[in-house]
Amino acid sequence: MITQEQNDFMTRVAPGKPAGELLRRYWQPVALLEELDGPRPLKAVKLMGQDFVLFRDETGRLGLLDRDCPHRGADLAFGRLEDGGLRCPFHGWLFDATGQCLETPAEPVGSKMCTRIKQGAYPVVERSGIVFAYIGPGEPPAFPEFDCFVAPGTHTFAFKGLWECNWLQALEVGMDPAHASFLHRFFEDEDTSESYGKQFRGASADSDLPITKVLREYDRPEIAVEPTEYGMRLTTLRKLDEKATHVRVTNVMFPQAFVIPMSSEMTITQWHVPVDDTHTYWYAIFTSFTGPVDKQQMRDQRLATIELPDYVSRRNKSNQYGYDVQEQASQTFTGMGMDINVHDQWACESQGPIQDRSREHLGATDKGIITFRRMLVRAIESVQRGEREAPLLIGADQAAAFSGPPSIDGVNDRGSDNDAYWREADRERRLKSSWAAARLNTGKAG
Incomplete structure (x- = not known):
């Protein structure tokens, strides 16, 4: 049983809070690159209760600054993008992407005041259509060379969505393989050839068996959890008959992302990023192993x-997530439409702004959640001791040793050795891929 104190320890993310101090040691998504499109590439962003302004200067350089001007606290989100940086409209102070003050124009001629002024500034990089920021102490970790970060831009697509709940309950839905048989149950199977860009609507790899049928008819999965260098791997087995087993491999990329199969050709890497304690953005990178992503269709x-x-989400708490009693009786388990993101949003938000874990009763299928919470607590305690004993707090040399991680949804009809099945299926998919084949290296962590 988790106490309220233990729950706060894992969920609260403001500066100085234990979980917040851990998450600040990692790169965090702060915007989609497309949000800086248009005539004024500037956006106010909030991350873990702190306010920032993200912008691109005339040279294309990205910058992330504290939102309040260091002069008298005016809002830099209304600043002017000009003269090599961001200018505060209050008194014209100008800051570059590093936070250095370049001009204090209202000061007397010859004043050197600007040389002594520096606004809070943070490293930012773009990866696969997402702008990541590092707001923690010291040097940021390197990006592991996972598929979502190394695939060519033509083969990735990024998107996001806002949920009104704590980051941890949003993440935990993704490491719960059992819920898909109920929360995402459809009573009829659609044409799987029309499933492009849709989660849980296609056919399993190596099979024409609709995933909707697998989830609906085989709802008592066998789940195995394996700690890895990047977090953990979950293998979920649904025995179809004496010979065939549906095999689904998913991953948790510590501390707050999961990597799951979307279809035989795509995977999803999805982060759960705290805006504050009670609001979370999910950011997803869809990675294709076959042809280029149809970005327009996906968008x-x-x-x-x-x-x-x-x-x-257009379906949300204010309109009861589009709940329809007739649909629930005849079409979907939830009665909330065909978009599984809406199902997940309801499940997370209905637990309350911050789930009260002192009232929960976990079962055998929650072993992934139990394992992750222990991993999270150990990592938080490590940071409190001034150590870096947590997955993916790595340097560039270590980052190059990672690949994958493998994420497969398929049917093993050989009757045994499901581990060998998914490893071979992952290798075969990479061998057929124009970009992934060159990266095959069995010595890498993945």
């Missing part, structure tokens, strides 16, 4: 259910 599909500029 159009998502904009049908998510509204800009804040990337808020």
Whole structure:
């Protein structure tokens, strides 16, 4: 049983809070690159309760600064992008992407004041359509050479969405293989050839068996959890008959992302990023092992259910997630439409802004969640001791040793050795891929 104190220890992310201090040791998504499109590439962002302004200067350089001007605290999100940086409208102070003050124009002629002023600034990089920031102490870790970071831009697509809940309960839905048989249950199977860009709507690899049928008819999975160098791997088995087993391999990329199969050709890497203690953005990179991603189709599909500029779901708490009693009786288990992100959002938000884990009763299928929480607590305690004993707090040399991680959804009809099946399936997919084949290296961690 988890106490309220232990729950706060794992969930609270403001500066100085134990979980917040751990998450600040990692790169965090802060925006989609597309959010800086347009005539004014500037955006106010909030991360773990702190306010920043993200911008791109005239040379294309990205910058992330504290949002309050160091002069008298005016809001730099209304600043002017000009003269090599961001200029505060209050008194014209100008800052570059490193936070250095370049001009204090209202000061007397010859004043050197600007040379002594530096605004809080943070490293930012773009990876696969997402802008990542590091707001922690010291040097940031390196990016592991996982598929989502090394695939060519033509083969990735990034998107995001806002949920009104704590980051940890949003993440935990992704490491729970059992829920898909219920929360995402569809009573009828669709044409799997029309499933491009849709989660849980295609066919398993090596089979024409619809995943919707697998989840609906085989709802008592056998789940194995294996700690890895990057976090942990979950292998979920659903025995179809005496010979065939549905095998699904998913991963947790510590501290707050999961890597899951979307289809036989794509994987999803999804982060759960705290805006504050009670709001979370999910950021996803869809990675294709076959042809280039149809970015327009993927974007159009998502904009049908998510509204800009804040990337808020059109089905949400205010309209009961589109719940329809007739649909629940005849079409879907939830009665909340066909978009599984809405199902997940309801599941997470219905637990409350921060789930009260002192009232929960975990079962055997929650072993992934139990393992992760122990891993999280150990990592938080390590940071409190001034150590770096946590997955993926790595340097460049270590980052190059990572690959994958393998994420497979398929049917093993050989009757045994499911581990060998998914490893071979992953290798075969990479061998057929224009970009992944060159990276095959069995010595890498993945």
